[in-house]
Amino acid sequence: MQKELSWSEFEKVEMRVGTILEVADFPKAHKPAYQITIDFGAEIGIKKSSAQITKRYSKESLLGKQIVAVVNFPKKQIGNFWSECLVLGAIGAENDIVLLTSEGTVPNGLRIG
Secondary structure (H helix, E strand, O other), rough: OOOOHHHHHHHOOOOEEEEEEEEEEOOOOOOOOOEEEEHHHHHHHEEEEEEEEOOOOHHHHHHOOOOEEEOOOOEEOOOOOOEOOOOOOOOHHHHEEEEEOOOOOOOOOOEOO
């Protein structure tokens, strides 16, 4: 475990719920990944992300799924693609990622805290 965060440090991380609108293959990624378009509601809008979740999820199974992502990191270039948020998941053996989701449907953009 890494060093403990202060409460003020934790409050700076904006984790929000969003709904996946589009999923595309990302053949230029070094590891198998999808390019995902996510709706975070009126306040934040639409953001894109690259996610290495191809082992557990098909493109079709992701459409309409609500996920949790960090939305206030700086953009990161991955190949020819700009990732605008970090999709969160539990990382298992051999990078088998299980997405963090809400138990029920909630408004897009709802903050996790």
